[in-house]
Amino acid sequence: MEETIRVLIVDDSEQTRENLRNILSLEKDIQVVGEAGNGQDAVQRTQELHADVVIMDVNMPGVDGIQATERITTDIPDATVVVMSAAGDQEYLRRAMQAGARDYLIKPFTSDEVVTAIKRVYDKGRQRRQREQGVPLRSTPADAKIITLYSPHDGAGKTTVAANLAIAIAMDTGEPVVLVDLNLQFGDLDLVLNLTPERTIVDLVPQFQHLDAGLIEPFLCPHDSGIRLLAAPPRPQFSESVTVYCVQQVLRVLRESYRYIIVDSASTLNDVTLAALDVSDEILLLTTLDVPALRNARISLETMRDLQYETEKIRLIINRATGELGIKADEAEEYLEHPVAARIPSEGRTVVGSVNQGVPFVISNPETKVAEAMHSLARLLAPESSFVYRRAPEPARKGFGMLLRSWAQRA
Numbered sequence: 316m317e318e319t320i321r322v323l324i325v326d327d328s329e330q331t332r333e334n335l336r337n338i339l340s341l342e343k344d345i346q347v348v349g350e351a352g353n354g355q356d357a358v359q360r361t362q363e364l365h366a367d368v369v370i371m372d373v374n375m376p377g378v379d380g381i382q383a384t385e386r387i388t389t390d391i392p393d394a395t396v397v398v399m400s401a402a403g404d405q406e407y408l409r410r411a412m413q414a415g416a417r418d419y420l421i422k423p424f425t426s427d428e429v430v431t432a433i434k435r436v437y438d439k440g441r442q443r444r445q446r447e448q449g450v451p452l453r454s455t456p457a458d459a460k461i462i463t464l465y466s467p468h469d470g471a472g473k474t475t476v477a478a479n480l481a482i483a484i485a486m487d488t489g490e491p492v493v494l495v496d497l498n499l500q501f502g503d504l505d506l507v508l509n510l511t512p513e514r515t516i517v518d519l520v521p522q523f524q525h526l527d528a529g530l531i532e533p534f535l536c537p538h539d540s541g542i543r544l545l546a547a548p549p550r551p552q553f554s555e556s557v558t559v560y561c562v563q564q565v566l567r568v569l570r571e572s573y574r575y576i577i578v579d580s581a582s583t584l585n586d587v588t589l590a591a592l593d594v595s596d597e598i599l600l601l602t603t604l605d606v607p608a609l610r611n612a613r614i615s616l617e618t619m620r621d622l623q624y625e626t627e628k629i630r631l632i633i634n635r636a637t638g639e640l641g642i643k644a645d646e647a648e649e650y651l652e653h654p655v656a657a658r659i660p661s662e663g664r665t666v667v668g669s670v671n672q673g674v675p676f677v678i679s680n681p682e683t684k685v686a687e688a689m690h691s692l693a694r695l696l697a698p699e700s701s702f703v704y705r706r707a708p709e710p711a712r713k714g715f716g717m718l719l720r721s722w723a724q725r726a
């Protein structure tokens with residue numbers, strides 16, 4: 316790292332401040348620009364000293380670390396807070412993360428842990444600011460991952476999983492995530508996310524040959540969770556203008572600025588779906604535990620083998636895995652000759668309720684088993700080292716009536 320990270324140390328214990336100063340003095344790309352012994356001074360010094368990262372104790376007399384974190388996050392967006400706390404102060408930590416802290420350290424921590432946390436949040440903070448300013452991120456095509464949801468069966472849960480998985484990954488890693496709706500005729504990710512996109516993939520067709528990371532941004536619709544959506548055309552007849560070459564270009568360009576590109580597809584194995592599957596790093600093949608779905612999943616797996624996709628890139632996911640119909644996951648595994656990577660429970664009340672409210676269930680019902688399954692899947696797909704925090708965004712809920720009205724306006 317070429318730049319120097321300006322760090323402010325905030326703790327009411329002189330001893331802790333000194334220990335931290337000693338640890339950080341050994342790092343040539345970190346400069347301790349100041350210290351504070353309480354929350355009040357912390358806010359003032361963060362501003363005056365232009366600190367990039369504030370290492371803040373949560374439990375201090377007067378204005379505590381939580382209040383100070385809240386003020387810094389709101390008033391000084393260029394600074395990023397890492398909170399420190401003694402083991403057992405879980406409630407404090409949870410509140411500090413809600414107040415906007417980007418990472419936390421449990422005392423006693425090692426030198427490595429504190430240095431890694433500072434560098435990580437600094438890097439993410441810089442990326443976030445660049446994104447907010449519409450500046451394309453530094454190019455990361457090699458790190459980017461295209462994950463496509465596919466199922467030969469209509470209604471297997473591709474869209475449900477795509478939307479909730481994308482948000483789970485964004486929540487858990489803090490990395491930029493974009494959703495691409497390649498169900499070009501009847502895509503409904505906008506509905507599931509309660510968005511009214513002004514532009515869709517059709518609008519960028521005339522420009523796709525000159526597309527770059529900056530040019531594609533205005534075509535993406537932001538969601539309150541921080542993810543973005545490249546929506547499907549508003550009418551099925553527009554889908555024909557979206558060619559295979561266009562899809563390839565879009566996915567190539569998105570790789571330059573997004574770490575995770577989650578693609579929802581149609582159940583037909585058409586040219587566009589195949590174009591996405593070809594360039595995917597991971598294919599999530601969704602099936603339910605019933606005979607017709609399993610037979611189609613088997614045919615799909617055989618087709619993918621014929622297409623010489625690496626077996627490891629295909630992850631078999633069982634949706635609505637309740638076993639109620641008598642077929643068990645291990646029987647499905649045996650029949651499909653492919654390991655089951657994940658099972659998503661059937662929770663109709665949560666899933667359908669969340670669609671009708673326009674709030675994905677990882678946000679509206681984070682404590683449910685189906686939401687937990689999304690975070691486990693996120694863990695399977697994103698490297699453990701990238702897991703930073705989990706903070707539920709809170710987009711405004713819309714009533715069912717409003718949702719239908721906004722949909723009717725769009726159509």
Ligand SMILES: Nc1ncnc2c1ncn2[C@@H]1O[C@H](COP(=O)(O)OP(=O)(O)OP(=O)(O)O)[C@@H](O)[C@H]1O
Binds near residue numbers: 468498666670685
């Ligand atoms: N785990 C689950 N538990 C309960 N209901 C679910 C679950 N997953 C999906 N559903 C419901 O199943 C229906 C179909 O889901 P979804 O639209 O995600 O499937 P799809 O594969 O995208 O369908 P299509 O092929 O039409 O695009 C929806 O009503 C959804 O709410």
Ligand SMILES: [Mg+2]
Binds near residue numbers: 473474475498503
């Ligand atoms: Mg769908």
